[in-house]
Amino acid sequence: xxxxxxxxxxxxxxxxxxxxxxxxxxxxxxxxxxxxxxxxxxxxxxxxxxxxxxxxxxxxxxxxxxxxxxxxxxxxxxxxxxxxxxxxxxxxxxxxxxxxxxxxxxxxxxxxxxxxxxxxxxxxxxxxxxxxxxxxxxxxxxxxxxxxxxxxxxxxxxxxxxxxxxxxxxxxxxxxxxxxxxxxxxxxxxxxxxxxxxxxxxxxxxxxxxxxxxxxxxxxxxxxxxxxxxxxxxxxxxxxxxxxxxxxxxxxxxxxxxxxxxxxxxxxxxxxxxxxxxxxxxxxxxxxxxxxxxxxxxxxxxxxxxxxxxxxxxxxxxxxxxxxxxxxxxxxxxxxxxxxxxxxxxxxxxxxxxxxxxxxxxxxxxxxxxxxxxxxxxxxxxxxxxxxxxxxxxxxxxxxxxxxxxxxxxxxxxxxxxxxxxxxxxxxxxxxxxxxxxxxxxxxxxxxxxxxxxxxxxxxxxxxxxxxxxxxxxxxxxxx
Ligand code: FAD
Ligand code: AMP
Numbered sequence: 001x002x003x004x005x006x007x008x009x010x011x012x013x014x015x016x017x018x019x020x021x022x023x024x025x026x027x028x029x030x031x032x033x034x035x036x037x038x039x040x041x042x043x044x045x046x047x048x049x050x051x052x053x054x055x056x057x058x059x060x061x062x063x064x065x066x067x068x069x070x071x072x073x074x075x076x077x078x079x080x081x082x083x084x085x086x087x088x089x090x091x092x093x094x095x096x097x098x099x100x101x102x103x104x105x106x107x108x109x110x111x112x113x114x115x116x117x118x119x120x121x122x123x124x125x126x127x128x129x130x131x132x133x134x135x136x137x138x139x140x141x142x143x144x145x146x147x148x149x150x151x152x153x154x155x156x157x158x159x160x161x162x163x164x165x166x167x168x169x170x171x172x173x174x175x176x177x178x179x180x181x182x183x184x185x186x187x188x189x190x191x192x193x194x195x196x197x198x199x200x201x202x203x204x205x206x207x208x209x210x211x212x213x214x215x216x217x218x219x220x221x222x223x224x225x226x227x228x229x230x231x232x233x234x235x236x237x238x239x240x241x242x243x244x245x246x247x248x249x250x251x252x253x254x255x256x257x258x259x260x261x262x263x264x265x266x267x268x269x270x271x272x273x274x275x276x277x278x279x280x281x282x283x284x285x286x287x288x289x290x291x292x293x294x295x296x297x298x299x300x301x302x303x304x305x306x307x308x309x310x311x312x313x314x315x316x317x318x319x320x321x322x323x324x325x326x327x328x329x330x331x332x333x334x335x336x337x338x339x340x341x342x343x344x345x346x347x348x349x350x351x352x353x354x355x356x357x358x359x360x361x362x363x364x365x366x367x368x369x370x371x372x373x374x375x376x377x378x379x380x381x382x383x384x385x386x387x388x389x390x391x392x393x394x395x396x397x398x399x400x401x402x403x404x405x406x407x408x409x410x411x412x413x414x415x416x417x418x419x420x421x422x423x424x425x426x427x428x429x430x431x432x433x434x435x436x437x438x439x440x441x442x443x444x445x446x447x448x449x450x451x452x453x454x455x456x457x458x459x460x461x462x463x464x465x466x467x468x469x470x471x472x473x474x475x476x477x478x479x480x
Contacts, residue, residue: 005031007342008130008144010122010287012036013047015319015331016150017106022339023148024113031142032115033122033132041135043119045106046099047152048320049328052172055102057192058359059095060175060199065361068202073398086203088179095175118142124149126292128314146314146342149302150335151287153280153320160258161187161248161276167255168248171196174275180204185257185271187245189216191358193277197237198360207237208269210259214242219356221370221419223385223405228364228421231401243267248274282321297323307348308338316342330354353433355426362402363425367433368417371407382410384442384466386458388422390474393453399423404458406432406442408466413441415463424455431459442466 009020012034020032036044036051044051067086074081110117120134124147133139155170157163163170174196182205186197189211201207216239217225232239242262249256255274261267282301288294293312295303302317304310310317316338319331333349340347358364374381385405388394402422408415418432435445445463450456464470 002129002141002143003031005029005116005142005144007031007146007148007339008033008122008142009148009150009335010124010130011047011150011152011319011321012043012045012106012117013150013152013319013331014049014328015152015321015335016047016148017045017110017335018332019148019150019318019335019339020115021109021113022336023342024115026339026343026345028146028339028343030115031118031144032110033118033120033130033142035119035121037119037135043107043117044103045110045117046103048154050102050106051099052175054328056095056099056175057171057195057199059098060091061195061359061361063091063094064199064202068361076398086180088177088203092176092178122287123289124287124292124294124315125289126312131289146316148335148338148342149284149287149315149317149321150319150331151283151321152331153282153326155276156279156281158187158245158276158278160245161274163276164250167250167253167272168274168276170276174200174277177273181271181273182206183271183273184208185210185255185269185274186277187257187274188277188279189213189239189241190277190279191356193275194232194237194358194360196275196277198232198235201235201237208271209237209239210243210245210257210269211239211241212244214262216241217358217364220364220366221405221407221417222372224364224366224403224419224421227402228358231362231421232360280320280326284321306351307341308334309341324351325354325356327354327356350437353436355429355433357426357429359426362399362421362423364421365425365429366417366419367429368415368436369407370417370419371405374407374409374416379416380410381416382408382442382466384408384462384464384468384470386461386465386470386473388455388458390461390472391453391455391458393455393457394423396453397423399455404428404462406445406459406462406466408442413443415440415442415445418459420458422455422458428456428459431456 006028007023007030009032023030120132123131180203184205186209216229245259247258318334320326337347355367387403389400404420407417450460461470
């Protein structure tokens, strides 16, 4: 007999597993179908984020940061090291342990909340029916009054640089190198390219980042992007903007990459490894039977409204499979919203306040409107920025690069955006998100007491700087 559920979630990434847990918490009979399996054939939960994305990349960023600090900063603190080395295998083992712990944690959460798990590839048939094909090829069906598609995304490949899974890899392969490459090419200066490029640069690779567009971090506030670019270049990342990769070839153990420089001249660069980090595409192929009545847009995203509803009643889609930034927290909030909607509650996601973070060192982070976006929207803008070089805690920690910037409406005083580059940028911007979620004014932030000495004082002083009353501002008007 076909088993019946209130909710079937397809995909156990951060959008799907969060949705399934919330649905079960709300008393709905919930199943999650996941196709990913480990070598032993056991279901692997957590999706891209936990297995080959956010978590392993942060594990390696953390390890490589410590190595880099030991190599370049400890001496200044008076800490002497005799023989510093990097054991890549041990670093990878730690990363794998972190991943296993997090992924296993989701299994425990499913069990604790009563979410059923089915291992297999799901396909939406329509009429509340879902077909599941297990690893042995056996096909079965379940019935669900509501279906939530959370199938995520996969790395895009480009014809000029086909992967060979050894010398030319995508982001997943870049988390598995067995030694530090001497010369590393990174194609794409997006978030993933910068993070993975940083990992290997810190461990000693000569990293060249080739980016087709001529402006750096196009989605960020211009001032923040400018300061970040300067810092990354100073760190030794050779970022080449306006350089479109047109072809490549493997010769022996080397990769020759051909690109057009900004003058249109063809240049060849030789690397020991190449990471292709040119973006991600939604994983929606073969997901819907024609009778399901679901529309995909021209890039393969499931078409949904602002509540993640498709045109088919009871059929929702969340996370990387739908429009909007491809970020774990965005997908997770959509998952919660959909579970609540199915349970008959009012729910929404505030898409104006999705934090963006690049976990380099220093971090780059922002939320809300950039100065340019606010001006384009016709807002009368005022801004304030404050450098970490004037923040006691940052100077004491040798982390004085970067700044915090606030974008505000000069008519209403409302904070519209918080942007930062600095060692705690993500956490500070998150404080800004809380403030903006409560519709804070610049005055509200200025009147808030911040502990001393903390990095957060940069946020406070940036608020004061909006009205040119920052106390510790070395130069009253500008920072960075
Ligand atoms: P996914 O995590 O992709 O999960 C989808 C799941 O669905 C997968 O487990 C897949 O196996 C399963 N599935 C697909 N089709 C089917 C089917 N037909 N049947 C059954 N199961 C199916 N985001 C951040 O917010 N912060 C970061 O720091 C960050 N770092 C990243 C670093 C890297 C290197 C990468 C690659 C990504 C990073 N991201 C980060 C992005 C983040 O991983 C994604 O936005 C997030 O995983 C999307 O969640 P999701 O649940 O929509 O999809
Ligand atoms: P993101 O989508 O943020 O991960 O960034 C991917 C980046 O890769 C974008 O900035 C693209 O401009 C860049 N890109 C895509 N194709 C190429 C190419 N052939 N050569 C160089 N950069 C590219």
